Amino acid sequence: MNLEEKIINLIKENSNCKSEIYRHSNIIDDLNIDSFDRLMIVNAIEDEYSIEVNTSDIEKFKTVNDIVIAIESRYL
Amino acid sequence: MSLKQFYDNHIFDDSLKQKTLFNPYYVNVQSGLDDALMIDGKEFINLAANNYLGLANDERLKKAAINAIQKYGQSLCATPIASGCADLFESLSQKISNFVGLESSVFYPSCYQANNGLFQAIAGKDDVIIIDRFSHSSLVEGARTVGCKLRPFLHNNMASLEKNLQHSSKHKQIFVVTESVFSTEGSIAPFAGIVELCKRYDAVPVIDDSHGLGVIGKRGRGIIEHAGIVNYEGIYTASLGKAMANQGGVVCGKKSLIDYLKYNSSHLIYSTAITPSILAGIQAVIEIIESEFDVIGKRMWYYRNKLRDALIEFGFDVKHAEAPITSILTGSSEETILFAKHLYQKGILATPFIYPSVPENQGVIRMIVGANLKEPTLDKAIEILKTLKPI
Numbered sequence: 001m002n003l004e005e006k007i008i009n010l011i012k013e014n015s016n017c018k019s020e021i022y023r024h025s026n027i028i029d030d031l032n033i034d035s036f037d038r039l040m041i042v043n044a045i046e047d048e049y050s051i052e053v054n055t056s057d058i059e060k061f062k063t064v065n066d067i068v069i070a071i072e073s074r075y076l
Numbered sequence: 077m078s079l080k081q082f083y084d085n086h087i088f089d090d091s092l093k094q095k096t097l098f099n100p101y102y103v104n105v106q107s108g109l110d111d112a113l114m115i116d117g118k119e120f121i122n123l124a125a126n127n128y129l130g131l132a133n134d135e136r137l138k139k140a141a142i143n144a145i146q147k148y149g150q151s152l153c154a155t156p157i158a159s160g161c162a163d164l165f166e167s168l169s170q171k172i173s174n175f176v177g178l179e180s181s182v183f184y185p186s187c188y189q190a191n192n193g194l195f196q197a198i199a200g201k202d203d204v205i206i207i208d209r210f211s212h213s214s215l216v217e218g219a220r221t222v223g224c225k226l227r228p229f230l231h232n233n234m235a236s237l238e239k240n241l242q243h244s245s246k247h248k249q250i251f252v253v254t255e256s257v258f259s260t261e262g263s264i265a266p267f268a269g270i271v272e273l274c275k276r277y278d279a280v281p282v283i284d285d286s287h288g289l290g291v292i293g294k295r296g297r298g299i300i301e302h303a304g305i306v307n308y309e310g311i312y313t314a315s316l317g318k319a320m321a322n323q324g325g326v327v328c329g330k331k332s333l334i335d336y337l338k339y340n341s342s343h344l345i346y347s348t349a350i351t352p353s354i355l356a357g358i359q360a361v362i363e364i365i366e367s368e369f370d371v372i373g374k375r376m377w378y379y380r381n382k383l384r385d386a387l388i389e390f391g392f393d394v395k396h397a398e399a400p401i402t403s404i405l406t407g408s409s410e411e412t413i414l415f416a417k418h419l420y421q422k423g424i425l426a427t428p429f430i431y432p433s434v435p436e437n438q439g440v441i442r443m444i445v446g447a448n449l450k451e452p453t454l455d456k457a458i459e460i461l462k463t464l465k466p467i
């Protein structure tokens with residue numbers, strides 16, 4: 001499973017989101033993910049990759065793509 | 077920033093009110109919680125209050141409060157650590173501790189304040205707070221202000237909780253925070269299992285039993301009785317403004333911790349003490365529950381089941397609930413407020429929950445039938461709901 005698929009899976013497992021999730025999905029508008037969901041997702045990503053994501057980065061995540069790119073470029 | 081800009085930045089967005097021509101909030105109640113509720117000179121059937129046992133307007137409770145006012149006056153005008161503690165404060169804390177099955181208790185002016193103050197007093201930056209993602213705002217805000225790692229877990233989901241516990245060992249203290257009865261929908265936390273998990277991972281459980289105290293458990297003693305937990309070693313909080321029909325919040329637990337809070341919790345120490353008449357009212361309610369829960373509890377459940385069964389028969393999307401709460405899914409915020417408006421126009425007061433209190437488009441109308449209502453009143457409410465059934 002590549003990083004994108006893994007992150008999409010973690011979003012599914014850690015939110016109440018029932019819609020299909022794509023790389024370009026907007027977290028709030030398309031997936032209805034609130035700040036608590038977002039925190040759960042980021043915690044799960046941190047656990048999965050043994051990393052710590054900065055709070056300032058978390059606030060900037062608007063799309064699934066933003067998460068994938070940030071994790072790939074800054075944390076792995 | 078100019079003063080004008082400041083005030084312009086803080087204006088309530090009333091677009092929903094404009095769209096629905098209805099505002100269900102801050103209604104003008106002109107009576108106590110009787111069989112009929114008076115609002116703006118009109119009689120309503122009240123399915124909105126958290127008056128589960130229907131005791132808020134009970135004569136015995138009112139008499140106890142009035143007697144306390146005669147003896148102590150309206151307020152002792154001081155914080156509890158100064159001279160605000162009526163002797164009732166101590167005797168009632170023993171009584172309520174015995175009632176819920178814990179060693180010691182302390183009263184805060186509200187449970188919102190208790191939940192906020194608790195974390196400020198016991199948690200620090202190096203800790204982790206693992207919290208059910210549907211927890212009440214008072215718990216969430218309390219946890220957030222600590223500034224420590226916050227780990228929400230999926231609602232009532234033990235696997236999600238355990239996964240979070242597995243990744244929490246590096247923190248100094250681990251807290252697991254949840255509610256007993258989640259009041260928007262009426263689900264109940266699997267608390268016995270949560271306590272076991274906490275033991276395994278050296279975590280401190282914190283349970284908010286606001287909607288469980290006086291409601292669940294064989295004798296109405298709340299979540300600890302309901303879950304059959306003996307020697308609970310965690311922390312317990314509850315509002316006294318719901319089934320307990322008064323006001324204030326209580327924190328119960330080990331005596332050493334309660335004594336610590338009495339000298340270290342600023343939300344308690346620096347706030348005027350809960351008034352003697354309220355303390356007397358709580359005492360009266362505990363005594364009523366001790367002697368009459370068998371009868372009152374049965375009526376509460378009978379009413380709940382009657383309403384729920386009727387709503388299911390009418391085709392409403394009724395949420396599954398383990399507590400005496402009936403919630404129907406009503407969709408978007410606008411649809412939810414409009415449904416509340418139709419009920420209101422027909423003389424029923426119910427509680428709409430809209431985003432952000434619930435996830436977007438998962439609006440809910442919640443109904444709680446107090447055990448004080450007469451059965452014909454509930455029948456009338458059911459007849460009205462029948463006219464509003466989905467097509």
Ligand SMILES: Cc1ncc(COP(=O)(O)O)c(C=O)c1O
Pocket residue numbers: 186187188189191212214255259284286287314315316317323324325
């Ligand atoms: C679960 C829960 N905790 C705490 C509170 C706050 O309690 P209080 O009204 O006593 O401040 C409420 C509601 O009011 C609640 O529903």
